[in-house]
Amino acid sequence: MPKQARAGRSAPPTLGFVTSTVAGEQTFDSLDPRTGAVVASHPVHTAEDVRTAVRRAEEAARWWRGLGFDGRRTRLLAWKKALVARLDEVAAVVVAETGKPLDDARLELVLAIDHVDWAATHAKKVLGRRSVNPGLLGANQAASVGYPPLGVVGVIGPWNYPVFTPMGSIAYALAAGNTVVFKPSELTPGVGEILARTLHDAVPERALVEVVTGFGETGAALCGAGVGKIAFTGSTATGKRVMAACAETLTPVLIECGGKDAMVVAADADLDAAADAAVWGGMSNAGQTCVGVERVYVVEQVADEFVAKVAALVPSAHYGPMTMPSQADVVRRHVADAIAKGGRVVVEGSIEGNVVDPVVILDVPEDSVAVTEETFGPLLVVNRVPDAAEAVRRANATGYGLGASVFAGAGAMRIAESLRCGMVSVNGVISFAGIPALPFGGVGDSGFGRIHGADGLREFTRPQAIARQRFALPVPVTSFTRTAAHMRTLLTLVAARHGRTLR
Template identity: 65%
Template sequence: MSPTAQGRTVIRGDTADEDGTDTFVSIDPRTGEVVGTHPVHGPAKVAATVRAARPAGAWWAGLGFAERARRLTAWRRLLVGRLDEFAALICAETGKPLDDARLELVMVVDHLHWAAHNAERVLGRRRVPTGLLMYNHVATLEYLPLGVVGVIGPWNYPAFTPMGSIAYALAAGNAVVFKPSELTPGVGEWLAASFAEVVPEHPVFTVVTGFGDTGAALCRSGVDKVAFTGSTATGRRVMATCAETLTPVLVECGGKDALIVDGDADLDAAADAALWGAMSNAGQTCVGVERVYVVEPVADRFVELLVAKAAGLRPGGEPGADLGPITMPAQVDVIRRHVREALDRGARAVVGGRDSVRPPYVEPVVLVDVPEDAPAVAEETFGPVVVVNRVSDVDEAVRRANGTGYGLGGAVFSRARGAELARRLRAGMVAVNSVLSFVAVPALPFGGVGDSGFGRIHGDDGLREFTRAQAVTRRRFAALLHPMTFDRGSRTVRRLVRLIRLRYGR
């Protein structure tokens, strides 16, 4: 056996599967117990899986929107019926509290329903205006499936986040090959196995498991698009690998999301939202609140309320714990460094502090007066740590919120200026007088800018992300003026120019 950088174990040689394939184990981060054993799929197996998905995808696309919706509805009902079983597996592989896993699956079900029932409206063939020049034609537009989509998923929301690609790609008519995180392979296998129960005919949705090399093999396997969610550093590597074969990518990376608290905000609601945005899922949320900028006149009261609410939160592995463990062991060192360097540079911990990091758990930490260039402000922490800094006014808050390479999500608490401030934030999604609410609206696109990536999942944009547009024109009758022929005559274009000047030149 040999350890990996993520703290997992690979079984080599004779102790592997019956066919000699290397295996690895998924581990409950709360207890260290083995949850399951999974194969390390190499390039040959990944390529074979994609080859098998190709005819399966063609069959799936040929079913049409209505039949795909019927099958996806059956899958949705199966997921609802076995929700607690699936939630227990998510808890085992991530360590998150059971209710958090259930909430994740509630959103999975809602998004799956939306994708299945809106795909035809968004993607189906429709007529579009032809304009003046092509008045004798009928023009149509439709969005056709790409074929096979590769999805590389994260561990923090191991069902909900990849399903933002999987459900929408399937609804659009594609086959999917999913490479789940090496920390949560069982979740990926459970999803694929449950789908196969309602679509047993062909391998429309399959899973390959392993580490970074398996993900790289998926990028090189000939899939028609790769949808990746993970760190910005890994996203760059995925893009570079996909560039070898000009495989298009959708990249959803990290964030350093800010919450702005205006002087007229409901401070109790703002403090409650800031706490949930920063601490839920033990802070392991790409759109979680990591920075709060609060205007000076209400800063003391806001901090007072936040401290009072945070003081009662407790991490642990028991069912009643508020926070689970830090799922990826290496992240503990990042969290510890951010807290230590902030305090060393003059910040104050009003909740928790240096001793809050007790692997695999981290108790809530609230830091105030942190320098803007400290790692706790400038880098993604991905733990239950939030920075609260005072600003003179909301204009300064917006400048600081936008002062990062990331641009994923954000939040604003303001009674009078919420919508105005939201539009000024360089972020793909913004919640006004709430946090994270955009995640739970299936009709809204989800994605960021800058170091947070590009492309969109969810909503109409998320469906189109996994298709190719096809424009078709059909001539209905001969035109009086036909310029697109060598037999057009010397006066045809002059007449067209005269017509255009009369129509559009005034």
């Protein structure tokens, strides 16, 4: 890691949760990954605690739904203003619990605030009841579709972006008329609590977000607590366990898991912009970004120039330690495997405890774990390919399908549309995440369901169809009074409508 990112750091800590029992309540400490110092203590909520939180959220949900779109919009915009006013206060908690630089935490808050605004101001247009064409057989009906809320949504959040990522579920669920029970990561419980406090300060009438803290058992309890839906962000392995737990009660799930996101660099790409994006996308937040850049496929004729530009930019990378120290072991294993299988180290970084320097390796075989598994660290694999078509083929040769980036000229959109993933940035990196109107989510091992945009609002509702009869039809189709003559009349109408003779 560049020297300025390490300055003043004490010996990196090892991950360990200190639990204790005070007055009959078990607690655990959140730790600063930069120093190992205790940030704060939090309760380990039991299954009964979770059920109680859900019951409180159910009561609040009835009030919240009754406010209608306009009442909810007013209050959510008040929350937005509170987040703006207390941005640095919230960012300080993010820094303390994740170790990321302050400006990175601020950027995360800025993006989340924009999503709160979009969800609040677009919910009525997206979810309000709308008329649809009833068709020939329903000509006497007024047909409409509405999107009522689910009630209570359970959100299980990650530690890498503890504000921005769960807010993609929380803000959209609230705007849709639900209340939320939020289980933040055990690494960032304080972030969850301060988010809930800012909301309650802005909307004091009811607690719209209940926070439950603890470990996997607390999350499992939320899955079985009778919520209307679970929105989970985390690893693929944990996502499968969440789905299994929810299956017992047929609780629907939204699953956003990891990725092995690729960047395609074509022969006519702007190489300065591509190299800058590759370094930031691969190294920012210590590489702990599910939609970051882990693999780069660059066309052979510009590969040497591109790699030289990447190597020159890497010293400017500035980020914090690994939030989860054990993740450094994953980086170490992936680097070792890439080198053992013939990869050439372009930028060699050291790994000291939970502090990982940037690593860039060229020409890594596609069967290396550095290519097939999510690294979630500041390791960038750069592989040369003969053309953009081969780059697309390799980019798609994975079970993951979250995000991707394309740097190209005239054929950029064609390449982007060929990629098997949920989101693509063209001549940029992670830009889709900052556009509230765009849906966010993946395919395959990266999960399913969407947050953000109109799709994200509908994700936290249930479509409700209503057909209201305006007048009786002369042909009683759905009645035992229907006669053979009635049926002949109906068939004649159908034949005229659909262009063939019915016998």
